[in-house]
Amino acid sequence: MAIEEYRQGRPFTGVVGRTTDESSPAWPAPVRATKGTPNVLFVVMDDMGFGHLGCFGSPIETPNFDRLAANGLRFTNMHTTALCSPSRSCIVTGRNHHSNGMASITELSTGYPGYDGVMPFENGMLSEMLVDQGFSTFMVGKWHLTPSNQETATGPYTRWPLGRGFERYYGFLGGDTSQWYPDLVYDNHQVEPPRTPEEGYHLSEDLVDKSIEFIADSKQIDPAKPFYLHLCFGATHAPHHAPKEWADRYAGAFDEGWDAYREKVFARQKELGIMPADATLSRHDPDVPDWQAQSPEARRLFSRMMEVFAGFLSHTDHQLGRLLDFLDDQGELENTIVMMISDNGASAEGGPTGTTNEAQFFNNAPESLEASLSVIDEIGGPKHFNHYPWGWTWAGNSPFRRWKRETYRGGSCDPFIVSWPAGVNAKGEIRDQYAHIVDMVPTVLDLLDIEPPATIRGVTQAPLHGVSFAHALDDAASASKHHTQYFEMFGHRAIDHDGWRAVCPWPGPSFAEATAAFGDPISSARLSQLDATGWELYHVAEDPAETNNVAADNRDRLIAMIGTWYAEAGKHGVLPIDGSALARMVGEKPLIAAPRDQYTMRPNTQTVPFFAGPRVLNRPHSITAFVEIPDGGAEGVLLSQGSAAGGYSLFIKDGLLNYVHNYVGRDLFRVSSSEPVPVGKHELRFEFEPTDKPDMPNGKGSPGHLQLYVDGALVAAADAAVTTPFAFNPGNLTCGSNPGSPVTPDYKSPFKFTGTLHKVTVDVSGDLIEDPESELRVHLAKQ
Structure with a gap:
């Protein structure tokens, strides 16, 4: 019956x-989906430029991205917000970033609706829409959509992935992480990677393994149930981590330099039809050094950094291929709507010369060329946190000008691929209709024949801002339905309207041409001046690379577009226009936990992010571990923070109590007891006493005395000539072990303590010396 x-x-x-x-x-x-409903797969790349994929003209080998393009469509006119979290909020909601409260990354939030970093529940996510339609919903990889003060074990968890419609999650919550030793969260709890780099671990591979696992778990129970997988690789954001054999494939491939790369990519883009045959390549950027003017040693280093990046991208492509093969083997690929996008253009956060360790950049302690060359064969490996020079950034965004964080097309126009073999007849074709990432959600809903829900969990929903481009998938001649789109990022503004583009760069068209510094606020008087004389105008329908500013000849059009920008800004919460960066960071924000002088840590608990933990740098502080040493002794880490890129560790080895401070991966300062810690209960204490003020502009934290105590008795002392001035990155604090890369080569991770560790207290009642500008650099580089 x-x-x-x-x-x-x-x-x-x-x-x-x-x-x-x-x-x-x-x-x-x-709740069951309609029979035959397609799966949905979003693949979101990080900091990947318009000229990085093979199918968009790059010499970098990306056969699986190319495979998607050959079986689908390439869009040449897709736009993002030019920054990470803002773009990601648009991709999952179909609403503009300021309407999502995501004017910037959450770490730089301010107390205005468009800027507070708290995504409103009335802007429902695609996951929340599809889970109510009978889909399995999986989020894998980078999230970066939770307010930064809510990314700890204390929550709240309502804006973690599982609180926003995803049924399963595996990835990292913040802006970046090591690909070898990532900070992983599984559903709502922290986990360690399943293997070590020595055992072949890499995050990109792990993310695809989990994607396959989640899909297989669901399909073996209900093969007819469709899935929505939101797969966000850490690639190709720094650190550029790749197995050496993948980087070595590109040995010598980039020795001609970034100008040659651009010219070759641009020519190939014309051959492929990505760019019109009569298009003009954008100018040589004034901030980018001339390749031939670099020394042979510098060119060798810069070439290797690009080889590593290329290996990173090709390795990621290979992992994507494993997922596509799995779906094909399961008979699912034909009926899966795949959309691939990058969150913004390529990143210039490596600076003009790049770095092998971003911690040195954050701490104003840049390495010398000689130091970088001494580890050239290790770049991309577990010991380093590397990023290429911004000449390669500019090249990777070919043919456009500028890069991430700026609203020129180099920051905001990205490669976009759509593939749905069962539903779209066109294959291997190119679409040049204007689109923006807010259009992805409405297009998916259109293809699935689903109306946007009026309510989600009882919350009345705001209208979608994007429009469907489903009509263009099988009709290359159809017109775009997206006519007008505003942009704003740190006061850098732009607006597109029917083939025309107005841009108001702040603080200038380049750093060399700027009238202020990046992150300077925009006063009312300055804004009036910018609106009167600072806007540029490009007819991008004929000049896609923004090479010919025609503002002087089209004054009426420009004035109308500026007015339209303000109308859109008022509609979406862009006001007040805020060009600042440092002021946003140091401004007071609501706190989950109030600052305190003493922190109690316990073993076998989740690690604590750097900015949520005790701030020990440049101030007197103590670390006290309450332990029991069994017969036969014990060893292991009592408390550690950071990694091989910089940090500190208090540990017992060979019976001796040790403390090591790792200064930006460059020097180790240590103190060790001469006698073993006796059997029994003990209080093991480390104290740091500064002996001078820090020299933060020159990358030097406070020098000081390092002192060890057992039950109140001084057992060892030494001096540190310099300490880390500002931040450890990665900077997680862990009690009872050192997961990830070891702070010191004295042991192998995780080096868990083998005795009984009751608790560790950190006392920071001494005065704190801060450097807000360095803190800002950390936040901006992690977006």
Whole structure:
């Protein structure tokens, strides 16, 4: 007999009598998708430029991205916000970034609706829409959409992935992480990677393994149930981490330099039809050094950094290929809507010369060329946190000008691929219709024949801002339905309207041409001046690389577009226009936990992010571990913070109590007891006493005395000539072990303490010396 079902939330349709023989049952119907509903796969890359994929003209080998393009469509006119979190908020909601409260990354939030970093629940995510339509919903990889003060074990968890409609999650919550030793969260709890780099671990591979696992788990129970997988690789954001054999494939490939790369990519883009045959390549950027003017040693170093980046991208492409092969083997790929996008253009955060360790950049302690060359064969490996020079950034955004964080097309126009073999007849074609990432959600809903929900979990939903481009998938000649789109990032503004583009760069068209410094606020008087004389105008329908500023000849059009920008800004919460960066960071924000002088840490608990933990740098502080040493002794880490890129560790080895401070991966300062810690209960204490003020502009934290105590008795002392001035990155604090890369070569991670560790207290009641500008650099580089 067929089971009687009724729609959930509706009245019971069975019969309830006095007894079961007088009654008939009925069941609330499970939510089921319509038979044959396609799966949805979003692949989001990080800091990947328009000229990085092979199918967009790059010499970098990306056969699986190319495979998607050959079986689908390449869009040449897709736009992002030019920054990480803002773009990601648009991709999942179909609303503009300021309307999502995501004017910037959450670490730089301010107390205005468009800037507070708190995504409103009335802007529902695609995951929340599809889970109610019978989809399995999986989030894998980078998130960076939770307010930064809510990324700890104390929550709240309402804006973690599982709080926003995803049923399963595996990835990292913040802006970046090591690909070899990532900070991983599984659902709502922290986990360690399943293997070590020595055992072949890499994050990109792990993310694809989990993607396959999540899909397989669901399909083996209900093969007909569609899935939505939101896969966000850490690649190709710094650190550029790649297995050496993948980087070595590109040995010598970039020796001609970044100008030659651009010219070759641009020529190939014309051959492919990505760029019009009569298009003009954008100018040599004034901030980019001339390749031939660099010394042979510098060119060798810069070439290797690009080889590593290329290996990183090709390695990621290979992992994507494993996922596509799995879907193909399962008979799912044909009926999967795949959309691939990057969150913004290529990143210039490596500076003009790049770095092998971003911690040195954050701490104003840049390495010398000789120091970089001494580890050239290790770049991309577990010991380093590397980023290429911004000449390669500019090249990777070919043919456009500028880069991430700026609203020129180098920051905001990205490669976009759509593939759905079962639903789209066109294959291998190019689409040049204007689109923006807010259009992805409405297009998916259109293809699935789903109306945007009026409410989600009882919350009335705001209208979508994007428009569907589904009509263009099989009709290359159709017009775009997205006519007008505003842009704003740190006061850098732009607006697109029907083939025209107005840009108001702040603080200038380049750093060399700027009238202020990046991050300077925009006063009312300055804004009036910018609106009067600072806007540029480009007819991008004919000049896609923004090479010919035609503002002087089209004054009326420009004035109308500026007015339209303000109308859009008012509509979406862009005001007040804020060009500042440092001021945003240091401004007061709501706190989950109030600052305090003493922190108590316990073993086997989640690690604590750097900015949520005790601030020990440049101030007197103590670390006290309450332990029991068994017969036969014990060893292991009592408290550690950071990694091989910089940090500190208090540990016991060979019975001796040790403390090591790792200064930006460059020097180790240590103190060790001469006698073993006795058996029994003890208080093991480290104290730091500064002996001079820090020299932060020159990358030197406070020198000081390093002192060890056992039960209150001084057992060892030494001096540190310099300490880390500002931040450890990675900077997680861990009690009872050192997960990830070891702070010191004295042991191998995780080196868990083998005795009994009750707790560790950190006292920071001494005065704190801060450097807000260095803190800002950390936040901006992690977006």
